[in-house]
Amino acid sequence: MLKHDVVIVGAGLAGLRAAVELRKKGIDAVIVSKVYPTRSHSGAAQGGVNAAFDENDSWESHFFDTVKGSDYLGDQDAIEILTSEAPANILDLQRMGVVFNRNDKGGIAQRPFGGQSFPRSCYYADAVGHMMLHGLFDNVLKYKTKILYEYLVTSLVTDNGKVSGVVAYDIKNGKFEGIAAKAVLFATGGYGQVYSSNTNALINTGDGMAVSIKAGVPLMDMEFVQFHPTTLKSTGILVTEGARGEGAYLLNSLGVRFMSKYAPKAMELAPRDVVARAEQTEINEGRGVDGAILLDVRHLGKERIMERLPQIMQLSIDFEGVNPIYEPIPIRPGAHYSMGGIKTDYNGRTVVEGYYSAGESACVSVHGANRLGGNSLLDTVVFGRRSGIDIAEYLKTAEERKFDESTVKRDEEVFEKLKKSSGKERHGLLKSELQEEMRADVGVFREENAMKKALDKINELKERAKNIGIDDKSKTFNTDIVEAFEFNNILLIAEVIARGAILRKESRGAHYRTDFPERDDEKWLKHTLATLDGNGDIKFDFSEVAVTKFKPQPRTY
Amino acid sequence: MEFKVRAYRFNPEIDEKPYYKEYTVEDYPGMTVLNALIKVKSELDGTLSFRRSCRSAICGSCAMKINGISKLACKTQVSPEIEKFGIINVEPLANMPVVRDLIVDQESFFDKIKEIKPYLLGQREDEAHNHFHVLKEGEKISQPVYYRPEFQNLTGNNDTPNCILCECCYSECGGVVGNPRYLGPAALAKLYRYSEDPRDNDKNGSRLVNGSKPDGMWDCVHCQSCEEFCPKGISPVKSIVKLHERTIKNSITFSAGSKHVVSIAKSIGETGRLDEIKVAFDSGGISGLINDLPMAFGAGLKGKIPPLRLKLIKDMDDIRLAYKELDLEEK
Numbered sequence: 001m002l003k004h005d006v007v008i009v010g011a012g013l014a015g016l017r018a019a020v021e022l023r024k025k026g027i028d029a030v031i032v033s034k035v036y037p038t039r040s041h042s043g044a045a046q047g048g049v050n051a052a053f054d055e056n057d058s059w060e061s062h063f064f065d066t067v068k069g070s071d072y073l074g075d076q077d078a079i080e081i082l083t084s085e086a087p088a089n090i091l092d093l094q095r096m097g098v099v100f101n102r103n104d105k106g107g108i109a110q111r112p113f114g115g116q117s118f119p120r121s122c123y124y125a126d127a128v129g130h131m132m133l134h135g136l137f138d139n140v141l142k143y144k145t146k147i148l149y150e151y152l153v154t155s156l157v158t159d160n161g162k163v164s165g166v167v168a169y170d171i172k173n174g175k176f177e178g179i180a181a182k183a184v185l186f187a188t189g190g191y192g193q194v195y196s197s198n199t200n201a202l203i204n205t206g207d208g209m210a211v212s213i214k215a216g217v218p219l220m221d222m223e224f225v226q227f228h229p230t231t232l233k234s235t236g237i238l239v240t241e242g243a244r245g246e247g248a249y250l251l252n253s254l255g256v257r258f259m260s261k262y263a264p265k266a267m268e269l270a271p272r273d274v275v276a277r278a279e280q281t282e283i284n285e286g287r288g289v290d291g292a293i294l295l296d297v298r299h300l301g302k303e304r305i306m307e308r309l310p311q312i313m314q315l316s317i318d319f320e321g322v323n324p325i326y327e328p329i330p331i332r333p334g335a336h337y338s339m340g341g342i343k344t345d346y347n348g349r350t351v352v353e354g355y356y357s358a359g360e361s362a363c364v365s366v367h368g369a370n371r372l373g374g375n376s377l378l379d380t381v382v383f384g385r386r387s388g389i390d391i392a393e394y395l396k397t398a399e400e401r402k403f404d405e406s407t408v409k410r411d412e413e414v415f416e417k418l419k420k421s422s423g424k425e426r427h428g429l430l431k432s433e434l435q436e437e438m439r440a441d442v443g444v445f446r447e448e449n450a451m452k453k454a455l456d457k458i459n460e461l462k463e464r465a466k467n468i469g470i471d472d473k474s475k476t477f478n479t480d481i482v483e484a485f486e487f488n489n490i491l492l493i494a495e496v497i498a499r500g501a502i503l504r505k506e507s508r509g510a511h512y513r514t515d516f517p518e519r520d521d522e523k524w525l526k527h528t529l530a531t532l533d534g535n536g537d538i539k540f541d542f543s544e545v546a547v548t549k550f551k552p553q554p555r556t557y
Numbered sequence: 558m559e560f561k562v563r564a565y566r567f568n569p570e571i572d573e574k575p576y577y578k579e580y581t582v583e584d585y586p587g588m589t590v591l592n593a594l595i596k597v598k599s600e601l602d603g604t605l606s607f608r609r610s611c612r613s614a615i616c617g618s619c620a621m622k623i624n625g626i627s628k629l630a631c632k633t634q635v636s637p638e639i640e641k642f643g644i645i646n647v648e649p650l651a652n653m654p655v656v657r658d659l660i661v662d663q664e665s666f667f668d669k670i671k672e673i674k675p676y677l678l679g680q681r682e683d684e685a686h687n688h689f690h691v692l693k694e695g696e697k698i699s700q701p702v703y704y705r706p707e708f709q710n711l712t713g714n715n716d717t718p719n720c721i722l723c724e725c726c727y728s729e730c731g732g733v734v735g736n737p738r739y740l741g742p743a744a745l746a747k748l749y750r751y752s753e754d755p756r757d758n759d760k761n762g763s764r765l766v767n768g769s770k771p772d773g774m775w776d777c778v779h780c781q782s783c784e785e786f787c788p789k790g791i792s793p794v795k796s797i798v799k800l801h802e803r804t805i806k807n808s809i810t811f812s813a814g815s816k817h818v819v820s821i822a823k824s825i826g827e828t829g830r831l832d833e834i835k836v837a838f839d840s841g842g843i844s845g846l847i848n849d850l851p852m853a854f855g856a857g858l859k860g861k862i863p864p865l866r867l868k869l870i871k872d873m874d875d876i877r878l879a880y881k882e883l884d885l886e887e888k
Contacts, residue, residue, distance in 0.1 A: 036667070040616070044611050084693075095756070237612070321587065
């Protein structure tokens with residue numbers, strides 16, 4: 001068994017940022033990640049990270065934009081922290097070596113982003129997530145941080161309501177390991193693989209969320225799934241909102257900039273939920289182009305495209321066979337981000353003492369019902385840092401606790417049993433069926449009967465999942481069994497999403513019910529909290545939304 | 558259309574030696590090699606093992622040899638490969654030990670990244686914004702104006718920040734083939750990127766000194782493979798050449814490689830000719846000369862004997878002019 005003061009699970013931006021904070025103070029924190037840190041999906045973030053720097057901008061304006069963007073479901077005390085700490089966090093990253101494009105005064109250049117009333121997205125061409133991830137990784141190396149990579153965390157272990165560590169599966173040699181700790185941070189990212197046509201990495205299977213709910217930690221607002229308006233038609237690969245920030249048009253089959261109908265002021269730079277719905281409406285009403293919408297950057301000119309959007313150009317050529325300098329890019333909405341997640345406060349704390357979460361896996365909530373572009377990278381560093389600081393404080397008084405080693409044996413047996421199964425179901429195929437069902441019936445537009453059909457499908461898949469067979473019986477780098485574990489996680493998360501979406505009888509942000517098309521602040525200005533009961537069934541509870549400065553208003557753009 | 562995937566297979570628990578296994582896959586327009594491998598794994602054979610994550614050429618997980626060349630499986634289309642080779646032959650990257658199937662042990666690669674100190678060193682004295690400042694109501698932050706605003710970014714337009722550490726360059730690197738301890742292109746390019754960063758304050762040049770030691774920047778064989786095979790269009794070798802220039806400019810010339818370069822420049826500057834014996838002596842000293850003896854003897858047997866005394870060439874004035882233009886001082 002291993003023992004450390006802090007275990008950080010996940011090595012994307014939030015995890016690395018917390019690690020830097022802890023290691024700077026000399027705290028014994030270990031990073032555990034199922035992939036090598038630089039493979040984390042934070043690296044795929046393209047367009048920007050928001051902070052008010054300009055003398056004509058203010059963090060209060062960023063605060064309001066975020067509250068409005070969240071459709072008033074975001075907790076305003078947390079959003080105040082997010083936005084007022086934003087500039088300092090960006091400068092902090094810059095001191096650590098992260099590179100941002102410059103403006104002509106030598107400061108950080110900023111571009112417009114959706115739902116923001118001022119150009120305040122800092123960027124590095126169209127690869128700012130990559131830049132931040134590698135910059136923070138380099139700092140984790142600077143502070144000589146121990147990294148257990150290619151370790152899959154299978155359980156959270158608690159002792160009398162306090163966290164006492166995790167169980168991890170060493171993918172390289174197939175051994176289970178208990179890692180005892182006084183504090184555990186989950187920065188495990190999202191669950192984009194619940195949906196077909198998503199922008200997410202194949203590793204984004206909501207593992208941290210699934211492990212949490214199984215350990216009794218509530219998941220909050222899981223019905224809010226962001227669909228990104230611009231993902232490549234064939235693969236779902238992300239095309240940054242920065243493209244529209246630089247001035248790209250969205251066109252339907254008639255060549256019309258249809259956003260004038262849906263968001264006459266903001267046009268293409270309306271928030272993602274609004275644009276995604278507009279696109280889907282155009283497609284559904286027959287004004288799509290082979291089931292897609294066109295993203296046109298041609299008028300920006302070759303030079304600007306190559307300077308500001310080089311990755312987008314290359315991705316379009318490599319994955320869609322379209323050179324955006326000469327042709328519009330076929331795009332459509334794709335599952336992108338989970339507003340919901342492990343319920344935390346604004347210091348990353350969960351209901352279990354010593355157990356923290358930050359980044360996409362967490363729900364603080366700063367994004368509410370709809371996240372604004374450029375706020376997720378900000379979320380990772382602001383709350384990754386705050387979690388690190390709070391953990392350091394917590395350790396000063398945290399008492400020793402017992403790590404129940406039978407948990408290691410228990411998880412080992414689950415894997416062994418799975419390996420021995422002679423079942424005929426293939427998890428890869430079940431996953432495709434689940435993803436397609438979720439896209440079709442719990443997607444951009446939702447309706448009770450369709451969602452009940454999705455639940456039936458989920459129940460069917462749960463039965464069939466009992467007969468999953470594993471081809472690979474070996475211990476060395478057995479990715480077959482890892483994928484089976486991941487499939488069970490997305491299946492559980494899919495059910496939480498679907499049940500939450502059926503429960504919430506209103507339309508707010510990314511959750512749009514065609515049978516309840518209005519926002520209902522009377523009944524539904526509240527967070528949903530999902531937990532598992534003794535039978536493993538999902539049950540729901542509610543909590544208040546923190547409304548401090550801005551009373552809910554109609555949300556138009 | 559159906560095509561064949563021929564995969565390198567090796568599981569140390571079961572197999573005594575590696576073998577190849579063929580799978581038949583149905584093609585569709587736009588299918589990538591990674592799509593094909595995922596199809597094989599989920600439908601035909603769950604034991605085929607490979608790394609993958611982002612599927613959009615930004616995480617660097619799925620680098621492997623595809624028809625002999627180190628590439629990202631996610632951005633390699635099936636159809637042009639089939640047109641050219643008739644098959645998709647997949648093997649693990651080279652220059653690293655195989656763990657299983659298409660998975661290599663990356664530890665040595667990342668150890669080398671750690672070795673070059675890939676982070677800003679020291680604190681700049683003119684950095685007035687060292688504290689973390691949280692804004693109060695109505696307050697605005699002032700940001701430092703970074704030191705060279707003419708640069709579009711902070712690394713002098715060096716392309717290394719785009720590197721995704723996928724190891725394709727490392728797998729193709731001629732230098733690593735010859736010397737497995739060689740730092741390799743990705744680590745050295747990163748060394749250059751940080752040493753050029755205007756925020757870096759490596760006062761005594763420790764990073765350049767470390768990079769100049771044996772197995773460092775002077776072990777590059779200039780084969781250009783790193784540039785040729787980089788899936789992100791980066792040229793590590795250009796960064797390495799600039800590193801050479803930078804170390805010599807900073808008079809970090811203790812290494813045989815730098816002495817070699819300085820000596821060649823000197824010899825040509827003085828006589829217009831390459832004084833091979835002197836260059837060998839300047840680079841490696843007496844022991845270097847002795848080490849070179851067998852090779853020199855072999856060359857001598859083939860009739861290749863360097864002249865003991867060099868005559869000035871006729872156009873020496875041109876050489877001097879060229880040196881002046883290149884700003885190379887004759888020492």
